[in-house]
Amino acid sequence: MKTVLSYLSPYKWLVITALIFMLIELSVELIQPLIIATIIDDGILARDQQTIIFWGSIMLALSFIAFLAGIINTFIASHAVQSYGYDIRQALFKKIQSFTMTTFLKFPTSSLITRLTTDVTITQNVVFMGLRIMLRAPLLVVGSIIMSFVVHPYLALYLVIGAPFLVVFLYWMSRRGLKLFGKVQRSVDRVTRKIQENLQAVRLIKAYLRGSFESTRFEKVADSLKVDNVTAFRIMELILPVLLFVMNVSLMAVLWFGAKEIQIGNAQMGEVVAIVNYATRMTGAFSMFAFIIIFFSRAKASSERMEEVLLEKEGIEEIDTDSPYSPTGIGEIEFNDVSFHYPTTDVPVLKDVSFIVTPGSKLAIMGATGSGKSTLLNLIPRFFDVTKGEVLINGVDVKEWPLKELRQVIGLVPQQSILFTGSIEENLGWGDSNATEELLREAAKQAQIHNSIEQFPDQYDTRVGQKGVNLSGGQKQRLSIARALVRKPEILLLDDSTSALDVSTENALWGALEDEKATMLVVTQKIRTAKGADQILLLEEGRVSAYGTHDELMESSSLYREIAESQQEGDNYVELHS
Known part of the structure; x- marks a missing residue:
């Protein structure tokens, strides 16, 4: 005691x-x-x-x-x-x-x-x-x-x-x-x-x-x-x-x-x-x-x-440290022979994963459930450290970047939309406490949620229940995306964050994000979403099964062709199968 x-x-x-x-x-x-x-x-x-x-x-x-x-x-x-x-x-x-x-x-x-x-x-x-x-x-x-x-x-x-x-x-x-x-x-x-x-x-x-x-x-x-x-x-x-x-x-x-x-x-x-x-x-x-x-x-x-x-001394994040690197101009992401397993098990989730995302480009990540898509995203902001290999941002290992500087340039939209008790404006401002009212509304418009908010009786002052219980799944996803955009991130990580959106809303969202200069990694299960990406990374049981554009993968990957054929244009959501 x-x-x-x-x-x-x-x-x-x-x-x-x-x-x-x-x-x-x-x-x-x-x-x-x-x-x-x-x-x-x-x-x-x-x-x-x-x-x-x-x-x-x-x-x-x-x-x-x-x-x-x-x-x-x-x-x-x-x-x-x-x-x-x-x-x-x-x-x-x-x-x-x-x-x-x-x-x-x-x-x-x-x-x-x-x-x-x-x-x-x-x-x-x-x-x-x-x-x-x-x-x-x-x-x-x-x-x-x-x-x-x-x-x-x-x-x-x-x-x-x-x-x-x-x-x-x-x-x-x-x-x-x-x-x-x-x-x-x-x-x-x-x-x-x-x-x-x-x-x-x-x-x-x-x-x-x-x-x-x-x-x-x-x-x-x-x-x-x-x-x-x-x-x-x-x-x-x-x-x-x-x-x-x-x-x-x-x-x-x-x-x-x-x-x-x-x-x-x-x-x-x-x-x-x-x-x-x-x-x-x-x-x-x-x-x-x-x-x-x-x-x-x-x-x-x-x-x-x-x-x-x-008294826990191991695994403590050191956030408030000075960075020897500039947080601006960050965009290139490289995975170099990365393998990873969670601390509670020896079963590898990712195995020898290598790829490069150029600054300002968009990478779609696809694969069956349990193929390691979300885990891959979690390695970029260093929620976990790789077991083998290295994750590089602008040629520098993320382990060398102070966490404060690294995470300041990343906007993350998790698979499960998490909102906090408070107003919609407070939830959007959670992404950047110094954001102006104009910036909050601009982000909401990009995320295609502004019009929905305007229809609420209290608009941006509308209270959000615990975990957003009084909002629909699509509304929660778009608010989560807007919250990430408020940060004006250099790197935007979207983990299956448009699954609850209809086709027209999702198309409008991607159209609005074309002007963003951020490097985007998008986990998705939709072929139509992957088509709009500069590159597609297909994972199978933690390994890279295919990497390239939609047309290249249609020619070279039988798994990708199988996924494409199983989905019809306009489907909102189809679960992938290996």
Whole structure:
């Protein structure tokens, strides 16, 4: 937890102040039994009303001081903890943003969501409890033991008889709890992943009437979480009965031997009452230990999961570095004997791929599903590094280009159109935060979406739902293309980004893009789109099957001819088959 707790450092004075007020509250609680003993022995038994009033007034004043100290402690602790939670959540999110795609694949999305939400909240709660009661409970036990020895050493011995057993027992339970609640958090990850998966696929589930089937699958992961939680809490619930049994035995011993000490004159009534009072406070503090261990075990498990992200050193992108190269005039793209496989497998996705795209030209990339088309595009902005060979931009290996400079000249339109919650104008401006309103509208016109936007009641101020849920597939694709064009990229990567467009809209789009000076790589499954490209790259099982113009491939490639013959002019979308 060291790394996680280090985020409390900026608030150390708030933490220290909160602890001081907690100690004031604790000190009053430890002094009160002594005052009660004095009232009993010197006031009640001696029939001295003035002593009763005097010490009673002091006890009331101290109680009021403890009350104020508790309120101030809670206020300061709350402020420190909320600030701490904000900082650590920001640090986690920033670290995740710095991951390379290879590193990102090490952590399931659902797990990262849980770490940013549930795990942060758990650690926040434990830090708050630490400043409020978690430290107070053990200090109250220790303080009660010390004060008991001050009052009557002989009777105090009976309070500490079970202490060695309790220390060993609590240590063992805390270790056990850490493992159990680590398992619980992993179960939470699985539940989150299942919920996320189902919410994303809700239309498909409804279309196929698979609601009952998915409910059964969810029931299994939810049941696993329930079992893990029940197992953890059942074991943890053993703590309280054991603590109370040991403390009650000690309390009975104090009462038994205390009565004998009073009879033989070795103890006063007030002293026995004070010892009993300290024993009662210890019992109450020990009862908190069960909750403390449960919360601490969960926090320890959560902090280790967060530290796994925060301490990740491999696969971190260095974005903010100066470039020795000029970002202008970039256009030539060369793949030189490139092979690639994903980090999670040894199966190659691309094998010995070589080709050159001249500046300002358009390359269409075709191939069957799984042939490596999208992977090829991902290597250009260095989402992944090649396994073998090199990818060159203007003759320079992309590994030599600082990522900031490289990605500033690339406009990417992914296969799945991703839009963010906000207005259409905000989504377009996401491509370039400094873009003018005129530039946003120009890009929208090029992407053939301007007229559609104008028909919306709020036009460019129209709110886009999560992931563009209130837009059609074609509208989302055209907005994604417009967002990329706003960047005025030197290189434009389109990953099957016109699949939802009709023939006339797509033709108008390509016509509007003819004036763009960008080098374009277009993944497509349409022959009519490929015809308009300067060159066509045909992939088959990760290898280059053919490379050339439409006419050249019709003569030299039987696979390309097969694809062309299977498609009729005017089809919106035909899936390729190898």
